[in-house]
Amino acid sequence: MHRWRSVATLVLVCSGACFAALGPQPVLRGEDLQTTDNQIGRYGGTLIVAQRSEPKTLNPVIAADAPSREVIGRLTADLIHINRASQQTEPALAKSWGISKDGRIFTIKLRHGLRFSDGQPFNADDVVFSFQVYLDEKVHSSQRDLLVVGGKPIEVQKIDQYMVRFTLSQPYAAAERIFDSLAMMPRHLLEKPYKEGQFAQVWALTTSPAEMAGMGPFRMKEYVPGQKIVLERNPYYWKADQSKNRLPYLDELAFLFVGNEDAQVIRFQAGETDIISRLSADNYALLSKDAASRGTAFFDLGPSLEYDFLVFNLNDLKKDTDNIAAKQAWFREVKFRQAVSSAIDRDSIVKLVYAGHGAALWGNVSPSNKQWVDQVLPHPPRSLERARELLKSAGFAWRADGALLDRQGKVVEFSIITSTSNAQRTKMATLIQDDLSKLGMNVHVVPLEFRAVLDRVFQTYDYEASIMALGGGDADPNPEMNVWLSSGGTHLWHLGESTPATHWEAQIDQLMQKQMVQLKYKERKHLYDQVQETVAANVPFIFLATPDVLVGATRTLGNFKPAILDPNTLWNVEQLYFLPGNGTPAGGKP
Numbered sequence: 001m002h003r004w005r006s007v008a009t010l011v012l013v014c015s016g017a018c019f020a021a022l023g024p025q026p027v028l029r030g031e032d033l034q035t036t037d038n039q040i041g042r043y044g045g046t047l048i049v050a051q052r053s054e055p056k057t058l059n060p061v062i063a064a065d066a067p068s069r070e071v072i073g074r075l076t077a078d079l080i081h082i083n084r085a086s087q088q089t090e091p092a093l094a095k096s097w098g099i100s101k102d103g104r105i106f107t108i109k110l111r112h113g114l115r116f117s118d119g120q121p122f123n124a125d126d127v128v129f130s131f132q133v134y135l136d137e138k139v140h141s142s143q144r145d146l147l148v149v150g151g152k153p154i155e156v157q158k159i160d161q162y163m164v165r166f167t168l169s170q171p172y173a174a175a176e177r178i179f180d181s182l183a184m185m186p187r188h189l190l191e192k193p194y195k196e197g198q199f200a201q202v203w204a205l206t207t208s209p210a211e212m213a214g215m216g217p218f219r220m221k222e223y224v225p226g227q228k229i230v231l232e233r234n235p236y237y238w239k240a241d242q243s244k245n246r247l248p249y250l251d252e253l254a255f256l257f258v259g260n261e262d263a264q265v266i267r268f269q270a271g272e273t274d275i276i277s278r279l280s281a282d283n284y285a286l287l288s289k290d291a292a293s294r295g296t297a298f299f300d301l302g303p304s305l306e307y308d309f310l311v312f313n314l315n316d317l318k319k320d321t322d323n324i325a326a327k328q329a330w331f332r333e334v335k336f337r338q339a340v341s342s343a344i345d346r347d348s349i350v351k352l353v354y355a356g357h358g359a360a361l362w363g364n365v366s367p368s369n370k371q372w373v374d375q376v377l378p379h380p381p382r383s384l385e386r387a388r389e390l391l392k393s394a395g396f397a398w399r400a401d402g403a404l405l406d407r408q409g410k411v412v413e414f415s416i417i418t419s420t421s422n423a424q425r426t427k428m429a430t431l432i433q434d435d436l437s438k439l440g441m442n443v444h445v446v447p448l449e450f451r452a453v454l455d456r457v458f459q460t461y462d463y464e465a466s467i468m469a470l471g472g473g474d475a476d477p478n479p480e481m482n483v484w485l486s487s488g489g490t491h492l493w494h495l496g497e498s499t500p501a502t503h504w505e506a507q508i509d510q511l512m513q514k515q516m517v518q519l520k521y522k523e524r525k526h527l528y529d530q531v532q533e534t535v536a537a538n539v540p541f542i543f544l545a546t547p548d549v550l551v552g553a554t555r556t557l558g559n560f561k562p563a564i565l566d567p568n569t570l571w572n573v574e575q576l577y578f579l580p581g582n583g584t585p586a587g588g589k590p
Contacts, residue, residue: 024246025235031113032095033240038559040241041577046252047557048273049570050264052421053450054226054257058212059203060183061133061141064490065454069181070567071229071255075117076183077215077238079108079127080176084563084571087475089176093122093184093215093238103171103519110162115236116186117219118210124158129187129194131156139199142489145482146178150517170517173524174476181473186213205229217248217574229255239574249577253570260421269294274557277569279550280424281355287552295556301549301564303359303368306471308425309541310344310416310432312337314494314501315461324464327414330406331465335394337539342380342387343435349545353427357550361543363532364483368546368564369475372525374532384438391439404440413442414464419450425467428544432467457492467544468492473566477515477528484512484531493540504538555579 024043027033055068060076063069081092091097094108114122134141135153147154150170157165172178189211193202203212209220215238218231231253239247256273258264265283268276271294279287279298288298312331317324330336346360359366362380365373380386395407404412416433418426426447433443448456456463470490473479482488486500486509500506508531515527535541551562551569559575562568 023235024233024237027240027244027246028113031238032111033238033246034091034095034111036239036241036247036575038241038572038575040243040245041249041558041575042580043245043249043251043577045250045578046254047250047275047573047576048254048256049275049277050256050258050267050273052258052260052264053419055205055229055255056451056454057204058207058220059200060185061139061143062200064142064458065450066566067450070570071231072183073181073216073567074218074231074253074570074573075212075214075216075220076185078179078182079110079184080179082177082180082474082565084565084567085561087565089180092179094179097176099175103175104168106166106168106172106175107159108164108166110164111238112162114215114238116213116215117234117236118186118189118213119236120186120188120213122184122186122215123161124164125161126184126187127164128156128158129191130182130185133185133190133194133199134182138197140489142482143182145485145488146478150513171519173516173518174478177474177476178478184215189213218253221252227257231255237574241575248574250573253573261423268296268552271554275551275553275560275569277549277551277562278547279552281353281357281548281550284357284550284552285355291552295554296552297555298550298552299562300357301551301562301568303366303546304471304549304564304568305366305369305473305475305546305566306469307361307364307366307541307546308428308467308469308544309361310340310465310467310544311493311541312465313461313463314540316494316496317461321462324462326410327464330412330414333394334538335390336396337542339387339390339394339439340436341539341542342383342390343439344432344542344544345382345435346545347382349428349431352431353424354545354547357548358545359548360545363536363543364471364480364541365532366471366546371475372477372528374529376529377532377536382435387439398440402440403442411442412440413444415444415446416465416467417446417448417453417456417463418467419453420447421450424547425469429467458495461495475565477512477524477531481512481516484508484535502538504534505540508534 051067053067055071056065057063057068060072063072078092079094080089083090095111097108099106116122133139134143135147149168149172152169155167159165193199205223212220217234217237219234221230221232223229233248233251237247264276267273291298350358350360363377397405399405416429418429429445433445436443457466482490486497486505494501500509511527511531515524518524549564549568553560556579558577558579
């Protein structure tokens with residue numbers, strides 16, 4: 001028995017009717033399940049993984065943080081899915097789809113006879129409702145940017161119970177990929193709170209499992225604040241293996257909240273968890289040394305699609321932030337940002353933070369994304385001399401003791417916030433602190449709890465600079481629309497712009513909109529290269545590095561196929577199963 005099972009009693013109690021535990025339900029006549037081609041597994045067991053921080057919400061429309069989306073992705077499903085191994089689209093809740101000759105009308109045929117995890121039927125009404133929510137400006141969905149083509153929201157129309165038509169104002173490049181990770185939601189549960197203007201409040205962590213339903217392989221079972229979330233098998237899941245066994249094989253999937261990577265490692269070493277991902281190079285080396293004797297296996301999949309970056313706060317500030325406003329004059333100066341970028345030793349970050357298991361970055365596209373990376377983007381070496389020239393030309397000067405002064409004679413001093421749950425980014429901040437001290441900048445590193453970092457960056461704007469990471473969900477540029485459009489929900493350096501604040505942001509807006517509707521790859525690639533070059537020249541993000549995807553798992557886990565795209569390890573969780581062996585496999589039940 002795992003240690004965590006003996007901790008504290010459950011504090012979340014179902015109100016009203018709770019789900020009864022059900023095994024996989026028999027396939028009914030007329031139920032159009034998707035057949036997978038994985039190795040046939042066996043039923044049973046609880047898969048246990050550790051998260052560094054607790055999710056903020058289980059609402060798929062408003063979730064922005066990775067821990068929330070990791071859990072939500074196992075509770076929900078999309079119409080068309082990007083296979084994380086092949087990186088190609090494949091049918092999901094939609095059995096098939098077609099595009100009109102002019103590239104503007106997209107028609108989806110749904111699978112017949114599917115049910116939500118509470119047993120209620122899924123059909124076109126749920127699809128239309130889901131897109132109504134995603135497209136509602138008042139809901140503030142980060143996915144909305146993807147669904148606005150040529151300045152007009154996609155029109156969604158029910159044709160019949162199992163067919164939906166999407167009409168675009170212009171052709172849309174890689175149109176089928178926009179449906180990936182757009183969770184289809186239950187109209188029968190969420191229409192009422194949506195109409196009452198309460199959608200942002202639905203599916204909080206404390207919501208009763210009986211009030212939630214999705215199309216994912218699992219459904220909510222219990223939540224213990226500060227400790228864990230446990231999901232149980234969705235007995236009505238819409239996939240089956242080649243022997244017609246309804247998936248998933250696992251009884252339960254448990255997420256433990258452990259605080260940081262070191263705690264993740266301790267749990268994995270003790271055999272209390274079954275999968276570990278987002279490993280640091282140090283811990284990867286530590287764990288892989290005796291992997292065979294411990295019955296574990298580890299994988300370096302190469303550079304991820306994620307990009308680590310330093311971002312300065314250029315937001316329109318709220319009250320009580322005058323101390324930040326005084327420093328924004330520096331941050332808005334492009335030569336200041338270029339100087340900071342020039343002073344950072346990226347090679348040292350790769351060596352000291354990732355022990356060589358990573359790659360330096362000067363743009364937002366990873367070198368592993370060979371289809372879209374701009375091969376001619378400059379990779380200038382670190383140069384303190386160039387950094388000083390840039391600062392001098394922008395009106396900065398140095399005091400006799402070496403401290404950097406602005407035009408008004410004020411010492412250049414600022415803080416960088418990082419997440420305590422991510423040791424790598426905290427280490428990056430310390431290295432950058434040292435790099436910038438050589439320019440006379442006084443930089444303070446301020447570690448905060450992950451949710452506090454998100455709150456300051458996305459809500460209060462109470463920060464000066466932060467180290468964060470984005471990307472990883474898809475190799476295609478379109479999922480990045482919400483980052484690079486000035487109106488985007490993840491336009492982190494300046495959120496909530498009603499119009500582009502700068503000429504170069506307006507340029508990026510135009511280029512991203514053009515590439516989105518360009519159907520020829522060569523033309524589209526040219527446009528996206530220009531985006532990468534404009535971003536690199538103006539450095540709203542100071543790109544640092546991308547880590548290799550380093551993961552591990554118990555050898556008793558069948559069908560484990562880690563991938564570069566997020567989620568790296570749980571993307572095919574419905575196919576995972578525990579192999580028969582001597583005694584109880586880690587995470588399994590006897």
